[in-house]
Amino acid sequence: MTTPRATEQRNSRTRGIDAKSTIEILRAIHREDASVAKAVSGALPAIARAVDAIAGALERGGRLFYVGAGTSGRLAALDAAELPPTFGTPPRMVQAVIAGGRRALTHAVEGAEDNRVKGAEDLAARSPTAKDAVVGIAASGATPYVLGALEYAKRKGAVTIGITSNPRTPITQMAKISIVTATGPEVITGSTRMKAGTAQKLVLNLLSTTTMIRLGRVYDNWMIGVALTNRKLQARGLRILMEASGAGVAESTRALRQSGHNLGAALIMLKTGASARQAKRLLRDTHGHVHNALNHAKTIAGDRHNPHG
Secondary structure: OOOHHHHHHHOOOHHHHOOOOOHHHHHHHHHHHOHHHHHOOOOHHHHHHHHHHHHHHHHHOOOOOOOOOHHHHHHHHHHHHHHHHHOOOOOOOOEEEEEEHHHOOOOOOOHHHHHHHHHHHHOOOOOOOOOOOOEEOOOOOOOOOHHHHHHHHHHHHHHHHEEOOOOOOOHHHOOOEEEOOOOOOOOOOOOHHHHHHHHHHHHHHHHHHHHHHHHOOOOOOOOOOOOOOHHHHHHHHHHHHHHHHHHHHHHHHHHHHHHOHHHHHHHHHHHHOOOOOHHHHHHHHOOOOHHHHHHHHHHHHHHHOOOOO
C-alpha cells in the first residue's frame, strides 16, 4: 500500500480533537490555518510566472480558464464571477469549468471528478486555443477531471498551470507552471476544503488580482474598472474618482455622467481635459489600461504644445 499524500495523512497535532472543548477545537483549527500563508509564500515565484503567462495570454486576446472539482471548482467559479464587477472585464475573459456543471456549485455531484474524459470534453466545449491560459486546481494533484482538461489544453497549445498542495504529483508533471502550496495534513484527515482550500483561495486572489493590476484595471490602488451597477458601487465610484483626480463632487459627477459611468474614462477626462469620446478612444487604444491611456494622453498633449519637439 502506497503512502498517502500529505493532504490525506493524519494530523498528529489534532488527535483527540473530538474530546476537546469548543474553544480548544477553535484554537487547534486556527493554529493550523495560521500555517497556510507561509505555504503560499513559498509558492510566490511560481505564482509570479503564472501571472506573467496569464497576463500575456489576455493581452493577446486570449482567455483564462479555471478547471476544478468540488471545493476547487467552487472557489474557481467564485473568483471568475467576481472579476467583471470588480475590474470591468467581459464575462468571457475568465471562465470556470467545474466537474458536474452548474449543479456542482451548490450540490455534491458524486463521481464527476473521476471522469478524465469529461474534463477534456467540458473544456473542449469552450474551444480553447494557443492564445488561452488554463489553470487546473486540485488539492491532491491527481484529480482525473482536472488532468483530462489540462491534457486537452496542452494539446491545443494553451499555457497550462497547476495549483496543488502536494508536490511531485501528476498535475505538477503535466502543467507547464506548477504552483505547490504544501499545507500538509488537515485538521480533519483528508478534509481539503480546509487548509488546502484556503490556500487555493489565496492563490486565486493573487493570480487574478495581480493579473488585473498588470492589465491596467487598477489605477494606483483604486478599483478604477469597478462596474457602477448599484447605489453602493456608484457612491464608491464617485469617491474613487474624487480621490484619484482631486476634483470636487460636482465636477466628478458631471464627468461620470458624460462618460456613461465609465470610471476610467471619467478619470482621464478630469486629469487631461479630454472629452468623453477621446477618453474612451484612449482606453480602447490601450486595451483598457488606464495608466497607459493617461500617459498616452499626456504625450499627445505635449506634442500639441511642442510641435517642433
